[in-house]
Amino acid sequence: MKRRSFIQQVIFGTGVLAAASLPYGLSSLLSPKVQAATRSRREIPLPGALADPEEFASACIGCGLCSEVCPPHCVLFHERDGGGRVNIPYINPEERGCTLCGKCMKVCPTNALSVTAREKVTMGIAQIDRTACYPWVDRGICGACVSACPIGEKAINFKLWNQYRPVVQKGCVGCGLCVEVCPQPSLPIRIVDRSMGTITPSRI
Amino acid sequence: MNKKPLTLYRHLNKLRWVSLIIVFSMLILLPFLHMYQTFVAAHGYDLLSNADKDIYNVMATLTSPFTENPAKGLDVIKGNTWSGTFFGLQLSDPLSVVSQIAAGLTIYWPFVLTALIPVLLTLIFGRFFCGWICPATFLYELNTNLAAWAHRAGLPVGNRHFDRRLKYLILLVGLILSAITGSVLVAAIYPPAIVGRELYYGIALGGFGAGSIFFVITLLFDLLVARRGFCRYLCPGGALYSLLGHFRLVRIQRLVKTCNDCAMCNAVCEFGLDPLHDNFGQECNNCTACIAICPTDALTFEIKITDQPNQGPGHLGHLYKREQGKNSSTKQEAIK
Numbered sequence: 001m002k003r004r005s006f007i008q009q010v011i012f013g014t015g016v017l018a019a020a021s022l023p024y025g026l027s028s029l030l031s032p033k034v035q036a037a038t039r040s041r042r043e044i045p046l047p048g049a050l051a052d053p054e055e056f057a058s059a060c061i062g063c064g065l066c067s068e069v070c071p072p073h074c075v076l077f078h079e080r081d082g083g084g085r086v087n088i089p090y091i092n093p094e095e096r097g098c099t100l101c102g103k104c105m106k107v108c109p110t111n112a113l114s115v116t117a118r119e120k121v122t123m124g125i126a127q128i129d130r131t132a133c134y135p136w137v138d139r140g141i142c143g144a145c146v147s148a149c150p151i152g153e154k155a156i157n158f159k160l161w162n163q164y165r166p167v168v169q170k171g172c173v174g175c176g177l178c179v180e181v182c183p184q185p186s187l188p189i190r191i192v193d194r195s196m197g198t199i200t201p202s203r204i
Numbered sequence: 205m206n207k208k209p210l211t212l213y214r215h216l217n218k219l220r221w222v223s224l225i226i227v228f229s230m231l232i233l234l235p236f237l238h239m240y241q242t243f244v245a246a247h248g249y250d251l252l253s254n255a256d257k258d259i260y261n262v263m264a265t266l267t268s269p270f271t272e273n274p275a276k277g278l279d280v281i282k283g284n285t286w287s288g289t290f291f292g293l294q295l296s297d298p299l300s301v302v303s304q305i306a307a308g309l310t311i312y313w314p315f316v317l318t319a320l321i322p323v324l325l326t327l328i329f330g331r332f333f334c335g336w337i338c339p340a341t342f343l344y345e346l347n348t349n350l351a352a353w354a355h356r357a358g359l360p361v362g363n364r365h366f367d368r369r370l371k372y373l374i375l376l377v378g379l380i381l382s383a384i385t386g387s388v389l390v391a392a393i394y395p396p397a398i399v400g401r402e403l404y405y406g407i408a409l410g411g412f413g414a415g416s417i418f419f420v421i422t423l424l425f426d427l428l429v430a431r432r433g434f435c436r437y438l439c440p441g442g443a444l445y446s447l448l449g450h451f452r453l454v455r456i457q458r459l460v461k462t463c464n465d466c467a468m469c470n471a472v473c474e475f476g477l478d479p480l481h482d483n484f485g486q487e488c489n490n491c492t493a494c495i496a497i498c499p500t501d502a503l504t505f506e507i508k509i510t511d512q513p514n515q516g517p518g519h520l521g522h523l524y525k526r527e528q529g530k531n532s533s534t535k536q537e538a539i540k
Contacts, residue, residue: 020370020377031414061300062286063288063296063397071245109315111314111315
């Protein structure tokens with residue numbers, strides 16, 4: 001009889017635990033996980049964000065304040081996907097770039113975003129594909145990325161002997177405004193991790 | 205000794221509805237205000253679509269009495285009940301702080317301090333957030349009314365009862381899962397956070413997210429399985445507020461001398477508590493619905509840290525009179 005009551009208690013306990021974890025299972029079922037690797041170009045961190053994405057996900061409570069104060073409306077969320085990363089903010093520079101106004105860093109209640117000087121922001125670095133950029137393949141003059149850059153000379157300028165061929169400098173913080181304004185449909189300029197360099201390696 | 209409750213108490217329930225409607229309409233208004241701010245910042249009125257021009261014009265007329273410079277002046281009220289800024293004051297839900305500590309396993313004090321005022325208010329007023337502020341409560345109470353109409357129309361409505369301690373377990377499981385996965389998982393199932401951010405997604409970002417489906421499921425759960433079931437049995441935030449409000453100072457208490465045992469308070473209580481037998485417990489959210497409906501003014505606010513024990517049947521009820529009759533007859537027998 002003792003064994004039977006013990007088994008009954010174990011079954012009851014697991015049943016209660018299953019009932020308690022049911023809402024969490026339901027919510028993660030409704031927002032399935034998406035591979036992060038397939039979308040890194042369209043998903044860069046916010047300015048002043050914690051360097052480690054895992055650390056950022058644990059510090060962010062998903063209140064949406066960063067998006068609500070953003071003047072260019074560039075902060076997006078994992079709304080329907082992401083599983084554990086649900087409602088974590090990111091910026092898609094191909095849609096809208098960050099203007100480095102710094103409002104989101106000020107308003108963030110946690111340490112997910114901390115106030116950082118505009119030159120010290122590390123969202124990534126712009127990388128130019130020299131086999132597709134119009135001036136670099138001698139298909140006319142452009143300079144849209146250079147004129148849009150909020151940092152200026154230190155981040156991106158023209159090559160010394162050939163006007164209109166943009167070259168990314170070390171001062172680039174990766175805000176993504178250049179990606180937003182780039183007129184080339186294949187977007188030869190993109191925001192990548194800082195370790196990947198400023199020139200897209202040639203595949204030829 | 206015959207205390208009478210203040211007449212104000214009977215009208216607090218209306219005040220509560222006003223408060224709920226204000227909070228909910230602010231959550232709808234704020235995304236529109238943000239869209240208006242982005243339009244102002246972009247200096248491109250002529251490039252807007254017609255619908256956006258309408259939003260711009262309406263918001264411009266709404267906000268023009270309050271601020272000259274909408275791009276900056278409208279930043280004073282931002283966010284939702286999960287976390288927000290209110291004229292420079294940052295306020296956060298205590299659950300967001302607790303779950304963030306669990307997820308990050310570190311304590312970031314500036315963030316912890318944003319929950320200080322809500323925690324102090326909860327220590328005084330108990331689970332008042334659930335009744336007076338929570339934007340999900342607004343929808344859940346409308347849902348309760350819908351269920352009442354459906355019941356009157358003869359449709360089947362769920363009225364099951366579960367163990368209300370389940371929500372404490374859900375809070376615990378949520379915190380442990382947060383610590384394991386390293387993300388604030390509780391936010392995914394906490395209705396006020398869901399409502400706040402889904403309204404923002406739906407209005408300003410152009411589409412509702414997965415949380416809205418979850419919220420609709422909880423509404424159906426309330427309608428078809430258990431009345432106010434999510435708040436009563438499942439809500440992790442409600443569990444935390446209940447724990448904080450265990451020794452709350454301001455309590456609703458029954459005045460036994462004017463009670464007539466009509467049990468309307470038990471019927472109207474959204475949280476399924478038992479005011480008739482003085483069994484309020486830690487889960488009372490001071491919503492004052494029972495005070496508003498009491499026909500004999502037998503419920504009042506008192507400053508105490510524990511409930512009084514069961515005072516027995518109300519002195520105006522039949523049960524009390526019968527017992528009195530018995531007692532007096534036994535006394536007479538004893539005298540004889």
